[in-house]
Amino acid sequence: MTNLPSTELGAVRRLQVLAASIPGAAYDETVVQAPFESLWAFVSDMDTSMPRLFPNFRTWRTVAHHGDHLQAAAVGYLGQRGVFDVTLKPGLCIMQDRRFIGGIAAQPGVTGTRFALLAAPRGPARHLGAPLRPLAQRLLRRSARRLGTHLTT
Amino acid sequence: MTGGGQPDLLRLVPAAQGGDALALEALLAVLEPYVARLVSPIALGDAADATQESLVLVLRNLRGLQEPAALFSWARTIAVRQAVHMARSTSQTAVREPVDIPDHGDEQFAADVHDVLDRMTPEHRAVLVLRDIEGLDERTASRLLDVPRGTVKSRLARARAGFRKAWQQ
Structure with a gap:
């Protein structure tokens, strides 16, 4: 019965599912005028891309890499370390430390590459997610636009 | 029957319940093909939306799952009910867009199956999926669809007859 109709969600819808399932998550999505391959190559170079995509990171250093699992040491602008x-798969990346959850998704679209970001507080701060969501969404939108500009200039 | 190899549910479910986003993503990865396989023949043109909504319901309510090993049967109940609900509400109003037929096997056969299923009601498609594809017994299907066993039996008879008739045309 393998010929019955079935469907695949794609990376962006998967991130939407996670955003709807993680309490307090902020989510934003845009279309970037760049090929998926070059966009995802940029994202996958996380030591470079993370400080550009998430404004809470000053530095990001990948310290271990096994298959689709990575470990990284990050430093924030206030000096906080995490x-x-x-988890880094083609088109989908999810990251977390004890205080923060981040997500990135991309997939080829009709007029460009669909690109989505997720951010949510984790642990004791998770209750701040809902009240801070509008602010977080504005920051994510700004990050996505910055990426678009970076990749197209 | 699950959507792939049996994942480490005993580890992943409690971790995801505790707020571990990587465990949540791992559960999504194993649940998606299973839920899509169940939901697609019922929701047809709404398959992607029904799959997405079902997965949101499953993952958002994960804390209510007592027994990690029961994840797939629990997800099945949510997904089938959601698919029937969405198919029922859109079948009255929607102009269907053609669905993407998976690029494997005999595409014409898949299109024919889709066409035949499209002529049936969502309730008949659901009972056909549960009994003839998932292989559930009458009692389990009745509990899952929240209808009496007699209703499952009569719907299945009508669904099979309708499928055969439409297939021969």
């Missing part, structure tokens, strides 16, 4: 566990 050890991140990351």
Whole structure:
């Protein structure tokens, strides 16, 4: 019965599912005028891309890489340090330390590459997610636009 | 029957319940093909939306799951009910867009199956999926669809007859 109709969500819808399932998550999506391959190559170079995509990171240093799992040491603008566990697959990236959850998704679209970002507080701060969501969404939108500009200039 | 190899549910479910986003993503990865396979023949043109909505319901309510090993049967109940609900509400109003037929196997056969299913009601498609594809017994299907066993039996008879008739045309 393998010929019955079935469907695949794609990376962006998967990130939407996670955003709807993680309490307090902020989510934003845009279309970037760049090929998926070059966009995802940029994202996958996380030591460079993370400080550009998420304004809370000053530096990001990948310290271990096994298959689609990474570990990274990040430093924030206020000097806070975090050890991140990351799942990095083609088109989808999820990361977390004990205070923060981040997500990135991309897939080829009709007029460009659909690109989506997720951010949510984790742990004791998770209750701040809902009240801070409008602010987080504005920051994500700004990050996505910055990426678009970076990749097309 | 699950959508792939049996994942480490005993580890992943409690971790995801505790707020581990990587475990949540791992559960999404194993649940998606299973839910899509169940939902697509019922929701047809709304398959992607029904799959997405079902997965949101499953993952958002994960804390209510007592027994990690029961994840797939629990997800099945949510997904089938959601698919029937969406198919029922859109079948009255929607102009269907053609669905993407998976690029494997005999595409014409898949299109024919889709066409035949499209002529049936969502309730008949659901009972056909549960009994003839998932292989559930009458009692389980009745509990899952929240209808009496007699209704499952009569719907299945009508669904099979309708499928055969439409297939021969």
